[in-house]
Amino acid sequence: MDWLSVIPPFVYIALVAFGVVLVTVAYLILLERKVASWTQDRIGPNRVGPWGLLQPLADGLKMFFKEDYRPGGTDKVLFTTAPAAMMLVVIVAMAVIPWGGVHRVETQISVAAGQDVLAAAIASIPMNADLVGEPRVVEAGTYGIMYEYAFQIADLSIGLLFLVAVLSLAVYGVVVGGWASNNKYSFIGGLRATAQMISYEIPLGLCLLTIVVMTGTLDLGQIVEKQAHYWGGVIPAWNVFAQPLAFLMFLTCIHAEANRSPFDLAEAEQELVGGYHTEYTSMRLGLLLLSEYAEMIVTSSVCVALFFGGWHLPGLLGPDAQHPAVTSSWVVVLLRCAVYFIKVLVVIFVFMWVRWSMPRFRFDQLMMLAWRSFIPLSLVVLLATAIALYFAVAQDESFRSLRRIDGYTALLLFGVNIGLLLGAMVLSRVLPPPPLTNRRIGIPGSRFSHTPVPAAGEVEAVVQTKREFLVGVSNQL
Amino acid sequence: MPKIMVDGKSIDCKPGQMILQACLDHGIVMPYYCYHPGLSIVASCRICLVEVEGIPKLVPACQTPVREGMVVHASSSKAIANQKAVMEYLLINHPLDCPVCDQAGECYLQDYSYQYGRSESRFEEEKHKKPKKDVGQHVLLYNDRCIMCSRCVRFTREISGGGELYVQGRGAREEIDIFPGRPLDNKLSGNVVDICPVGALLDKDFLFKQRVWLLKQAASVSPVDSGGENIYLDYNEGVIYRIKPRYNGEVNQWWISDDTRYSYKIVRDPRRVVQPMRMQYGSQIETTYDRALEMAAGGLQQVVATGKAGSLYAVLSPMMACEEAWLLGQYMRRLDPKALLVLGPVLGKGEDEVFCNSLTGKQTFVIKGEKVPNAKGVRRVMEKLGGPTATFEEFVKGDRAEVKEVKGGWIVGGYLGDWVPKDLPAGMKKGFRVMQDILPTVLAGAVEVVLPGAAWAEKEGCWENHQGRLQAFEAAVVPPVGCRREGDVYMNLLGRAGLYNGAGIRKEMGEPFESVRAPVAREEEAAFEFVEL
């Protein structure tokens, strides 16, 4: 058993987490098909295994045994790299998800006389664990030490930053794959994905910043921990209750980020055949499809961590500080993981539910949503949160020390959010309507136009009219 | 010009004309069965009875001559009552087997039953069933469908003259029959099928083949002899099913000969040449049409290049349309300005077959002895082209200087049977020969290039009959796979754009070809349908 303890915990956490996540990804496809069926009054896959449970296996086998075909004129290296990169990026992003909070371990070490006890303690604990308290003497030469480590693969203090950086790389898979395919549909899909990503990264980042301002940390584990208490003893201190507007925008942005309907313009099958994966077959296509679901898991996990208190479940587990023994139990850690995972699944179900309820956006609507509403609104939310916190912190010492939001501050923030929402709604009625899209453009001489056919010699006038018209259109836009 | 008033409409008639014919000429519809403009009038069917003011009883419109100021009521209640009564009477014993009757769709009885009859029969007794009879080589008689109009009897007496058919029995037992041992086997026998207003006389050849409403018609001209009988080709989905006469008062009137009637069989003949062949090391091998054409053009050019002017000849078949002969002549003259144009063998120098009215002895129909349709027309084209020409006899004899010099040429067949003479002309025995034909012949097995041609029903053009009438005909079906229309081949060889188009070529040929009118389709030809029958 010695060699087993030498392995740092993040290795087996990683093994378990990836195993669970990848199996889940496969089963998410089944779930997606099931959800689709249910909304359409069907039963869904039920031929392979009981309730179709072996369907993902059959799909995977099919993917593997398909002819691995690469059309002519494609970029050999990029064509293969793109799906791999996409999958890789998503898996890397999974490293900072705080699955089970902190696990505390009590153990004993024997230290030879004359040795530095602290150094020996540090040397004996796993790689990324932290020593908690001073080593205490149990008997001569034996010290009892306590160490803790976050139940996540990589406990980064800038976890959120890392996540944002890595997740925005996922679009490279789409863009590079679309470009390498040497197909206009794939290319348009890639282009759309780029434009969409650029647009939605901004409100996404601003919503994240709002939470960061509230919690004062970039460490996802700590963000979760700071939500693990109650407001007024009843309401769990989840950020979603303090920042409903930010949550709504965040949820929308992660839909866009994961290329999910109604933002799946990159693969809009009615317009672009298959979008960026038109030319892909076999397991390369499989990777692209799986990475979509993997990305869904990652973004849902982030959503749960930021807004739904991560592993925190009211009534089930108390905060660590009051019950130190609780955190040292393996059962509790795994229970927390389960709670976290179930929350993630609920968010994923919402993803699917939305997909089978909403029609796809038109591209101009997509852009309008990001640039005309989300970016200004998220900016204002961030600003308002900062101002509100400044006043709240000025009056409340506990906030400064614990960096935890108390009930009054949360109520204030909730009020600010609702106020901003109402303000935005009023403003949208007052402001002039946006320019009409897809309208009939009057071209002189066209049979669909009101503009009469120009007589000979009036051509200059017509050109002038056209120019004025185009200038007018660009001004409106 | 007597004027009469029919149902309030004033019409001009010819003196001595019958009321029915005057009405039909002016587009007034009137039912009739026994009346036929080409036959004598018997007024036996009684459905055309009309009311004439001043005459107490109804009079038969087909038999009553017009008189100045006559007032006719064709749709008065009395006339209509008569029409209904006649229809009911005729249908008493008529079997209700329209679904299996070949006449359905062009049946007078059926049409009038819709227009003048009642929808139900009051006749409760058993219908009189008579057996069907085989009356001749081409004709089948279904006696129970007969309405005793006696058109067929009058036809055999007055047009074909043999009088083979007669009315046997009296009253309810009356029926059409032949004399024992004397079947209806004259060369016009098929016409009785056309004039029968019901499905009593049917063509054995067309029996059960196709329903008439599915057929489309193409106006054409008979290919069997120089008479130039006007015909309709009835076809559906690329297959010709039958030939029907097309009225032309100056040529064939309402009639065609049986040879014409069954001449369509050549179009789907299993012996048709459909494989282009070319000579290689002394034996013919299969090739593609384009390759064969290339070789034909190349071979002829080589003959011209090695020999002197006048070493080429073309045998223009009298089965060719004038336009095709013109195009081929032009092509040969382009290769060799002194090319010899030979009119192909004009088959059948026998006597004309003349049919006379057995009662009056008047000549009624002639089947020409010259068994090719366009000898006159090709001769006219050759004259128009000018240059050296020869008849086939001269070509066979080979004593003229031009005939002796030929080294190679283009031979067109297209005859409905074997046409190659036993003693081949010297010019056709040797040299480079390109052959265009529809049926295999001894000669086709020996020439350098064989190009499968198209039958007359597959192309358009014009023919000149023995009277010197230029008559245009149109295509009904497309040539079988592997064959090409001669006109298209020549257009290709001449390097001209587009497909062969008879009317367009006629325009370049000048008079008299220029003024040949395209044949009129049936819809345009007559404002009302039954007049020309």
Add this chain to the structure above:
Amino acid sequence: MKDTEIIELQEPRLSVADQFYVPQMLVGMGTTLKHMFMTLTGKDRVIQYPEEKREDIPVVEGGMNLRTYRGVHRLNKDEGGRVKCVACFMCSTACPAHCIHIEAGESPWADREKYPIQFDIDELRCIYCGMCEEACPVDAIELTHEYDIVGLTRQEMIFDKEKLLKMYDQTVEKEPM
């Protein structure tokens, strides 16, 4: 097209709820959620085809109306087991899809003139309108209730006379003439 024929349509002005989008979205998602519950509780779901068939379900519950259902054709036989068809071409004339091909011939039987030598129906081209059934003067062609016909090639789906007569043998007990 004249200018007067052009109708310019204005987009309808959105209400506050429409403009905010979320309430309307929730309404839509409520509808799908309702369907999910209905399906999961088995109250409302599509017919599970190979196990359940429409002919076994009452008409009021969305079952097949066997009185009017039009499936694959059959050629009826008379008492003597001969094909009833007289090759009158009425069905092929009435057929709007031109899927019936008949070749007629003189019948070998004394009581009938004409019979079909060949009778082909292209079941892929057919639109199952039942016009042939209506047109038939001798009730020889009928549409059965069979619909689950399969074939590996298009050629197999062109039913010839033998196959259509076999169809009669297969269905005559269930659906007498």
